[in-house]
Amino acid sequence: MNTITDIREVSELRTLNLDIFNKHGYPTKKDEDWKQSALNNFLENNKQLEIYKTNNELINEKVFENFKHNKIIIVNGLIQKTEFEGKDKDKITITSIDEFYKNNNKNLSKLFSNKKNPLVAANNALATSGFFLEIKDNLDFPITIYHQYNSKIDQKQIHQKNYILINKNSKASIFEKFTNENKKTFISINTNIDVQKNSHIKNYVVNSNNTENCIYRFKKVNVETSANYESFIFSNIIKTIRDEVEVNLNESLAECYLYYTQFLKNNEDHEIKVRINHLAENTKSYQFSKSIIDGTAKGVYQGKIFVDQIAQKTNGYQLIKSVLLSDQCIFHSKPELEIYADDVKCSHGSSSTSLNKDELFYLMARGIPENQAKRLIVQGFLSEVIEKISDDHFKNYFLSITEEMLK
């Protein structure tokens, strides 16, 4: 391990987590939360992947978006370059996570929290890279974080720990784009996000162009009073991804909105796990996910809404829809409610079905060829989620890439 071990608290936390991991080992089918996970197989077959140490890496500039934005380029887990627009420069602090440990050696344990999740424990113990991002005020432009993984980490594993802090009364959009050039890699990213009072954060993620890789992303979000966390994850052309998020609505009037769309083909596996903890009065959560599954792909959605005894007037909503296109694809869903307060409104819905034949007939009767009609229906199906995105710029962006994806 590298320089960070000289901070005592961190090294203690690492040892503690390593013990937890060693005791449990990799997750298996026997663990309730990992029953349907395709990650298990990958990890089972690739136990001995070497841990990669990141240094100076080359940046792939081809993937940059052409709208105006603040750039943070992270290659193999470490910041390689930042570029901020106009006044935004003064409102953003970004350092490596090591720096953060050095400057704030108190209360680090909250970044290492873990509730019996073996892969989070492994990340806590092994993470050597990552960043700390602080947003101090309303940003004029969105931040785009380019996560690039180049061929140097082929056949290796990488553990990354990030911390994003949104100071009170701030607003920001954070757009994350993942690109990957490897054959067989295990990437584990653990991100803590603190959204302070009255802040709004919009976190959009594109998963694409990941060939034979396995990504495990764990986000832990703490939302304070009157603050709001919105996230959208768009998945297309992936291999094995598990997106896990745990949102704590710690104070009253905290809200969170989680949106997902996925278009899975071939032998892709995408698993979403959500846990929302309503821990105070008058909090609201909203989950909306739509999946199109084709080929031998497998989609999994495990969503849980937990309502504490004191969290009266909670409003929790969850809707999961999927369309199965082929005979070999699989969709599992487990929409869970655990409620201990009586004055709440919680509901969930889940459906899985084939493409609507009536809709197809309607379009074909009007002279649209079958393929095009199907595409139109799929596009309409996925757009319903994208339309919910509150940031107009990104709404249009995702609508256009959805259209492109279906061409």
Place this chain on the structure above:
Amino acid sequence: MSDNLIQEQIKQDYAYGFVTDIESVRAPKGLNKEVIQFISKQKKEPEWLLEWRLKAFERLQSMTEPNWQKPQYPKIDYQALYYYSAPKNFKEGPKSLDEIDPEIKKTYEKLGIPLNEQKRLAGVAVDAVFDSVSVATTFKKKLEDIGVIFCSISEAVQKHPELVKKYLGSVIPLTDHYFATLNSAVFTDGSFVYIPEGLRCPMELSTYFRINASNTGQFERTLIIADKGSYVSYLEGCTAPMRDENQLHAANVELIALDDAEIKYSTVQNWYPGDKEGKGGIYNFVTKRGICKGKNSKISWTQVETGSAITWKYPSCILQGDNSSGEFYSIAITNNYQKADTGTKMIHLGKNTKSRIISKGISAGHADNTYRGLVSIHQKASNAKNYTQCDSLLVGNLCGAHTVPYIDNKNSTSTTEHEATTSKISEEQLFYCKQRGLNQEEAISLIVNGFCKEVLQQLPMEFAVEAQKLVSISLEGSVG
């Protein structure tokens, strides 16, 4: 106002908590080979059944109790239980109702069970199980005449061994899980029903279970076979005395529906729920499973669960035949420290199979109520359809309501739909009712009954009235 009502509700005593004082014959305490041999010998069972039991017992040694469930309970000492208890003067089994011990008869009269055939106008045939043995089966003659076999399972083992041998354990195999295996090893009695081809059973069949002796586990086994094109509606009711210790009830129920057959199985479960501090009460760990073996067959489960300290059961349907359908209607009411973890499994294997799940959970006091269900559509189950709805109602802020559905779809032509809501009784509805002159209590009763209506409707007439009353008793006045 509401506090008073809650107090009143808590005062409601368990009406069936009395103990009948009769002498009984028991097997020696504990679980071992000798006890199983004793049970088998008492019941004069053939060799193959004893072997079957011993095989289950052997298997049990290598199994552990499941622990994934929501309600946790203290470890059960299986060696401290009696596995067989029968009324003493019960030798051969009564030939007619006159031979039944008057004390037992009185017990059933107290419970309102119609053992006395003459007085019954409407026909419900009853098989009454007292502790471990079946004490009386009514309307036997009439049913025999048309070919329906309705008797205790011990009797069926003697008289219809070929049927029992063929179907026993065919839906719930010996090796299924801890409690099912335990039941297979030590089951004592239960009902056996066979409906011949093409017959629509003219009356409702009913079993009444009663645990009387203390420290006794009740392990009954029910086997219902509906042959091609037949129909049967079966009812089950349960009560137990009030005792401080927890008693175990681990039954196995197997249903088999052949081509075009239909089985309707209704349960009103009112075992002793424990006192208001959560002391005592029955552990109701039951395995119920039905298989729609033939095409166009149908199995429908309806349950009203108001009793037991812990209810832990998942009446399931395996939809194997093409066009078969499964239904599950459930009301689970938990109050005080009761806990329920119940739901269903619908396994779609055949083409065009349909399933429908309606579950209503109501928790009050310190209770916890969980719906846990699986809908699994296998690859070859084309055009399968499932609809699930589970609603929970919370009364007071000390209780919990949870929903844990698992939905697996592996077929692109199939449809699954699931919806669930959790809420409290809406102020608007209450206001509306009260404005029209109903008092608080009546209004709540009306709303709760309306909430459960979809399920209550599914019950046969005889039970619907009782169940409706039970719902009111369990809840009336506990909402503020």
